[in-house]
Amino acid sequence: MKRSSEALITSVHNPRVKAWAQLLDKKGRDQQQQYMIEGVHLVQEALASGVKIEVLVYAEERQQSLPPGMLQSAESADIECIAVSEAVLNKCTDALTPQAVFAVLPKLIWExxxxxxxxxxxxxxxxxxxxxxxxxxxxxxxxxxxxxxxxxxxxxxxxxxxxxxxxxxxxxxxxxxxxxxxxxxxxxxxxxxxxxxxxxxxxxxxxxxxxxxxxxxxxxxxxxxxxxxxxxxxxxxxxxxxxxxxxxxxxxxxxxxxxxxxxxxxxxxxxxxxxxxxxxxxxxxxx
Structure with a gap:
């Protein structure tokens, strides 16, 4: 089981938060060679498909709204799970009404x-x-x-x-x-x-x-x-x-x-x- 050793992240100035927010732009995605998926459905699809997930981030206040077993499934797959505030979630997501979870993945490597x-x-x-x-x-x-x-x-x-x-x-x-x-x-x-x-x-x-x-x-x-x-x-x-x-x-x-x-x-x-x-x-x- 891999729960993040970090405490709840509440500051939008946290270095990890800044890195996640940069994934909203192509320049940031190209620099980090990563991209973001937002929302319950996409995260569930990623977990079910077995693609590599670097980190799963969820709104601490809305943890109970996540599908039963989602965090446990991620942790059992050795995926880092981090709780954040609503302010951080809003900073890092593109949707006007963000869902309670997003994840960061490495870009696909197909040629x-x-x-x-x-x-x-x-x-x-x-x-x-x-x-x-x-x-x-x-x-x-x-x-x-x-x-x-x-x-x-x-x-x-x-x-x-x-x-x-x-x-x-x-x-x-x-x-x-x-x-x-x-x-x-x-x-x-x-x-x-x-x-x-x-x-x-x-x-x-x-x-x-x-x-x-x-x-x-x-x-x-x-x-x-x-x-x-x-x-x-x-x-x-x-x-x-x-x-x-x-x-x-x-x-x-x-x-x-x-x-x-x-x-x-x-x-x-x-x-x-x-x-x-x-x-x-x-x-x-x-x-």
Whole structure:
């Protein structure tokens, strides 16, 4: 059991509090190579997924509102648990109405080359340990090319998790994965599959050279997403909300498909389009 040796932290000027508060900004996250998850659901998901947690911080006045056994589970996993005042909690969290708990985690350590093989996270182990077992189905990697909205990125990650995608590759110009709004909108799915960052101009050709289909959506495409063969290795590229897939990335695509629409809407939101295509891939692969 690992209860913190520190007394209740009440000062917002405490050095640890200052370090936690810096995780609200990308500069602080990059310097510390850590990020924060806020709220009961995300902390429960992290504990259940077995990801490494550096410290769990909870509001001392609201300890009784935490799910039964949460602190005990954390302590039995040798996670430091620290009680703080409401002022400290407010200082360190992004939500307007903070829940009673947050945790600090090390950034994910996945690399683009990890996505070149079909992986399925072994949920008995931490995703940060890279302990995996080969998936029985061909790879399905979701590639993000410049998505800017944190909510969109988080929703795409949730959809990728829901359909059993084997990984996600974040290209340059994409919103920070560890942005608090992105993390919240993943609802814990970022713990469930490999997520790496890399230069798409480098890694898309690498995947294509191994027989992977590089697929994007296009309003000009003639082939429907419902006609495309998804029962093979596929890297599916989602573009920026306003500009779509960048020209340099689009030139690297081996296939272009469209999402048929009967109404008058010109196009779909990036996250919605990704979800439609990913669920069609799951249907074809034998739900």
């Amino acid at each position: 683009p080359q990890d996505l070149l093989q079909p992986y399925e996270i072994d949920r008995k182990h931490s995703s940060s340990s890279k302990e995996t077992s080969a998936a029985s189905t061909p790879s399905l990697v979701v590639v993000i090319d410049g998505v800017q909205d944190p909510g969109n990125l988080g929703t795409i990650i949730r959809s990728a998790d829901a359909v059993g995608a084997t990984g996600i590759l974040l290209g340059k110009g994409t919103v920070d994965l560890y942005n608090p709004k992105t993390v919240r909108s993943t609802m814990g799915s970022l713990f469930h599959l490999p997520i790496a960052s890399g230069d798409l101009v480098e890694w898309l050709p690498s995947a294509a050279s191994q027989g992977v289909a590089i697929v994007t959506t296009s309003l000009q495409a003639t082939a429907s997403c419902y006609e495309f063969e998804f029962r093979r290795p596929v890297w599916f590229v989602i573009g920026n909300e306003g500009q779509g897939v960048s020209p340099e990335v689009s030139r690297l695509a081996t296939e272009h498909i469209r999402i048929p629409m009967q109404g008058k809407a010109e196009s779909l939101n990036a996250a919605m389009a990704a979800t439609v295509v990913l669920f069609e891939a799951m249907r074809q692969r034998g739900l």
